[in-house]
Amino acid sequence: MNAVNIPVSGLVFGLLMVLPTLLLVAYFRLGFGKQLLVAVVRMLLQLGLVAFYLKYIFLLDNLWVNLVYVFLMVFFAAVAGIKNASLRLKKLLVPTFLAMLFPTLITLLFFNGAIIQITPVWKAEILIPIAGLMLGNTLKSNIVALKTFFMLARKEQKIYLFLLGNGASKKEAARPFLKEAIRTAMAPNLATMATIGLVSLPGVMTGQILGGSDPVLAVKYQIMVMLAIFFNSLLSNILQLLFVLRQGFDERDQLIPEIEN
Incomplete structure (x- = not known):
């Protein structure tokens, strides 16, 4: 075909x-x-x-060119994520960049080296499209995670302060917000994974079929991509929120108002 x-x-x-x-x-x-x-x-x-x-x-297909391109993709994703979450770019750019970069590099190396087993693992025609798929989905979940966390931190501030006053650490007091933010951010990924093939034919599979690939091969790629996206998004969300706990609170463990636009 x-x-x-x-x-x-x-x-x-x-x-x-x-x-x-x-x-x-x-x-x-x-x-x-x-x-x-x-x-x-x-x-x-x-x-x-x-x-x-x-x-x-x-x-x-040069290693350094490919890596620079991936770094730029992560950088622009981090900038877009912070702006769309209505947060201060200067305060959160570095932690957001790192929270997206490390999971993406880990997932890409595993996907290319262990799953599809290409040589070299930095082959541009695989590395860059897969990085784009993962970052696009990770960006959306990170925005939801950040918005949900700060919304809960403001709304439930009395509960947070009560827990602090009773001897809880900052991480322990903020744990309910962290858990809810991650659950909310990952809910669309879970729903998509549970209904894929019944409700929709996703982008990777549809693109490969339209491009002439065998449907069985397209399904293999789609399954692996979905699992990679889920892992990448979850790890990035966790790192993002842990970084926010360090950057978004002052020395008295109080939320810094200036971190939000």
């Missing part, structure tokens, strides 16, 4: 779908028409650039 190409006319018709979308947004006064247009333009520019330079990165 060969991949079905999308002609230029097909791309034009696809972009025309934005028009009825904008009309619906305007009719129901949803208020994000401008953001939608900006998002579509940015998507076109960014993916156009990706299509151009990834072609040469794949041909070059």
Whole structure:
């Protein structure tokens, strides 16, 4: 089976779908028409650039180039995560970057070396797409984890202070917030894993099938990718929140108000 190409006319018709979308947004006064247009333009520019330079990165397939590219992906994911969680970039950039970087590198090495067993493990055409899949999902779960944690820390501040006053450490007093934040962040991943194949055919599998791969091979990749994404997101969320406990509280174990925008 060969991949079905999308002609230029097909791309034009696809972009025309934005028009009825904008009309619906305007009719129901949803208020994000401008953001939608900006998002579509940015998507076109960014993916156009990706299509151009990834072609040469794949041909070059250099270890250091690949690692730099992954580091940049993690950096921009960390920046986006902090901004979308409405937190101070300067205060949390380094811990968020590290909380995403370490799990991603560990998962990538294991995925490439032990699961699909490619040589070398830094092969660009595998390393970069898998890193993108993991970081995209990790970014979403990290945003939810951060928002949930700080919401609970404000809402349940009296409980936190009560536990501190009764001899609990900062980590012990904040443990209920940590647990709930992680559970909330990982809930969509669990739901997706439990219904995959019944409710939806996910991106990796659909992309491979459309690209001409055997459905059995596509299913193998999808299962492994889902497990890798779940592990990566969970480990990143845990590290992120542990770092927040260090950076987001003062020497008296009080939440720093300035950490939130």
